[in-house]
Amino acid sequence: MALFSFSPADYVDAFNKNGYVHIKNGVNLENLAYIQAKTKELTADQNDLKEWEFKGKKQQYLFDFPAEWNFPEAIFQPLASVASMPYETFTMCERHIKVYDKSAKPSVPPHKDRVAAELTVGIPLFMPEGSESHLVLWPNDALDVNPLNTTALWRSSLDEKDLPENRLAGIEPVRVYTEPGDVIMFRGSSIYHEREYPADTALLYLKFNAMRLDPLNEDPSTGLQEALSLKNLSEKTDDELLDCTVEVSPKLYRISRHYTRLHWKEVVQAYVTDEKEFNISEFELSIFKAAENKRSVREIIARLGIPGPEAINHVPTFRRLGALKGLHFI
Numbered sequence: 331m332a333l334f335s336f337s338p339a340d341y342v343d344a345f346n347k348n349g350y351v352h353i354k355n356g357v358n359l360e361n362l363a364y365i366q367a368k369t370k371e372l373t374a375d376q377n378d379l380k381e382w383e384f385k386g387k388k389q390q391y392l393f394d395f396p397a398e399w400n401f402p403e404a405i406f407q408p409l410a411s412v413a414s415m416p417y418e419t420f421t422m423c424e425r426h427i428k429v430y431d432k433s434a435k436p437s438v439p440p441h442k443d444r445v446a447a448e449l450t451v452g453i454p455l456f457m458p459e460g461s462e463s464h465l466v467l468w469p470n471d472a473l474d475v476n477p478l479n480t481t482a483l484w485r486s487s488l489d490e491k492d493l494p495e496n497r498l499a500g501i502e503p504v505r506v507y508t509e510p511g512d513v514i515m516f517r518g519s520s521i522y523h524e525r526e527y528p529a530d531t532a533l534l535y536l537k538f539n540a541m542r543l544d545p546l547n548e549d550p551s552t553g554l555q556e557a558l559s560l561k562n563l564s565e566k567t568d569d570e571l572l573d574c575t576v577e578v579s580p581k582l583y584r585i586s587r588h589y590t591r592l593h594w595k596e597v598v599q600a601y602v603t604d605e606k607e608f609n610i611s612e613f614e615l616s617i618f619k620a621a622e623n624k625r626s627v628r629e630i631i632a633r634l635g636i637p638g639p640e641a642i643n644h645v646p647t648f649r650r651l652g653a654l655k656g657l658h659f660i
């Protein structure tokens with residue numbers, strides 16, 4: 331059975347207008363029961379993602395979609411439609427079950443999700459009897475996108491006056507009271523939000539973007555594409571690679587220019603999830619910029635102003651970036 335029971339067309343206008351939408355009973359009950367049972371299992375095993383645990387706030391578990399739910403199409407398509415995001419580049423970047431602690435504070439300052447969470451989807455799973463647990467949102471104020479890879483980095487990048495508790499002071503939030511089986515969708519990287527009175531509640535959080543970014547390596551297609559890329563690299567000749575399409579790895583989440591203490595000598599480094607960072611040249615940086623949309627190696631080289639007959643000389647550079655898993659040959 332499909333996870334969602336709603337008709338996307340009914341919610342497109344509301345999402346576009348408000349930046350969020352609350353879909354009552356948007357999940358099929360059978361699927362909800364499956365996720366709830368899975369949550370109980372995971373909680374019993376304490377099989378949490380230790381790395382992502384927020385001490386005293388919540389525990390998180392990775393949720394795997396059963397094959398019979400027709401993942402990803404039946405999950406991605408309705409969500410992309412409601413949010414008017416292109417399905418071709420629609421990428422999942424989180425699929426976590428979150429269980430809030432008994433001792434979770436009733437109220438903390440609101441936050442924005444990481445840059446990859448252009449669209450955040452919450453599906454409440456459990457809520458204690460009489461719980462006041464609800465989502466607060468500021469869909470009309472301070473909507474600049476968090477360009478950074480975590481919520482914490484966004485907060486630490488702000489001046490005192492720009493902290494959400496100061497910037498949003500006196501502005502009443504929208505309060506969304508959701509029940510298990512509802513679906514709440516909002517622009518997570520731009521809208522300030524938080525869950526109030528979350529103690530003992532559990533939700534499935536799914537997060538998406540249309541920029542092919544998967545910094546936690548949670549979209550199952552990311553690993554498959556990486557494996558295909560390494561296979562292409564080992565099997566194809568340089569000539570064949572020229573006509574191969576490449577894209578920046580969804581796991582390449584940052585390129586940084588450092589000024590080192592060696593007389594502020596510059597170093598440019600690329601960061602790929604689960605890999606060691608590596609140095610890149612200015613030419614390689616220009617390759618990543620040109621490869622943001624899927625293009626062939628030949629086309630990227632032409633865009634960088636290199637004459638056609640010389641293209642073949644640059645294939646080894648592309649090979650290096652592919653072997654370091656920063657560039658995917660697909």
Ligand SMILES: [Fe+2]
Nearest residue numbers: 442443518523
């Ligand atoms: Fe969030």
